[in-house]
Amino acid sequence: MADERARESVSRKIEKKPLALHARIQRDVEDRIVSGEWPPGTRIPFEHELTAEYGCSRMTVNKALSELVKKGLIERRRKSGSYVRQPEVLSAVLEIHQLEREVRALGLAYAFRILQSCRRLASDEDRQRLRLDGPAHVRHVKTLHIAGSRPFCLEDRLINLEEVPQAETADFSDAPPGSWLLEQVPWSAAEHRINACAAARAEAELLDLKEGTPCLVIARRTWNAAGSVTHVTLTYPGDMHTLVAQFGPSARLS
Template identity: 80%
Template sequence: MGHSKVRKISNRPVALHARIQHDVESRIVSGQWPPGTRIPFEHELTTEYQCSRMTVNKALSELVKKGLIERRRKSGSYVRQPEVLSAVLDIHQLEREVRALGLDYSFRLLRRTERQATDEDRQRLVIDQHASVLHLESLHIAGQRPFCLEDRLINLDEVPHAAQADFSAIAPGSWLLEQVPWSAAEHRINAVAADRHAADILDLKEIAPCLVIARRTWNATGSVTQVRLTYPGDMHTLVAQFAPAGRGA
């Protein structure tokens, strides 16, 4: 059946691009199209609604502005995943962050290297030149979309049994929280442009905005681990809750 270009809602005419926008939005909000769903290509929508591609593009552009869909290079438009909210001063397991969004979680160990600490390793961990370290790179996935790139160093002088851990079966952060006590942590937060390596892994355009959380944890005897968590900038919001130090405003 064909579609007319204007219909009546509450006695007010609605342009076709607004109708398309409303129809797509309704399917997203109702859960018919959950996060990660690819919506029909523009040419499919032009056929369905018997309209120009410009009309469809206008409708989809409005949905992008509202944060309901995202356009990915070479693969079309997808229902956007909701942003994850993280407390700045907490150490979260990434699996919990993803499942809190109602999405399936998975991760892949991309690289594992054991070595004597390099100059960069020593700076990141704040350790001496004779230490051994384990370098791990992992990708955390929410639904079907890359969620976070994890680049982690573990000080094997403090956590020697990490050398035998199977980090292809359990995420390094989860393993450390379960196995290794820590007494203090430091967060450093930066907005960065994705380099080619991060862009390829996170399925982003090079120089796309990303949020990087660099965290170092240590115990009474030394530095335990340092991790860089790189998130696509449109998926992550940091939240800090605090109370006044005194009675003043």
């Protein structure tokens, strides 16, 4: 019993232990980025400014900023300072490129066509996809991406207008919704669900496939500190997309 009380006492002391100063600086800067207070392209305060603000050494500030560079939230530019990065990668597990880049990497011309676009009150299914607890308005956009002369991917996207109100009037004529969101909206995390399916009649017609042709489906939900930003389902013909993951051995040996 005495040992258990001692463990509880140690646990409480650990929980109350304050953050190291470099960790607090890192957290404060990260919070401003993911909340949208500092959007992509913003120059964050110089090291000497942060040193004065937090009353610490240049080394402490440098350590905090180095961690943010590793997380992909900021980039350092020689003689210019540190800037909030344009978000290109949405997952630490799977690298996500804009669809245009995927197509051009194949050496093919890229094009896209908006098939459907509407604003509506979120349905039960919409709220489930976005994991919303209450009423909300969404923009629903379906896009066909084309590689050369062949359909490449069918995109079915919901955008939460409570978190991204500017998406209500975006016309997506110059850039498809996914590329537009990457440029406009801060993110902090994403979740992927990947599965295979047989193309239903509607998808098969749009992708120029025979009904029942194997397809790869990637469902991705993206969110930031404020809440869900978007949910997208990407359907690829099975022979048009390859998932590649690079990894090393675990630090823990079994």
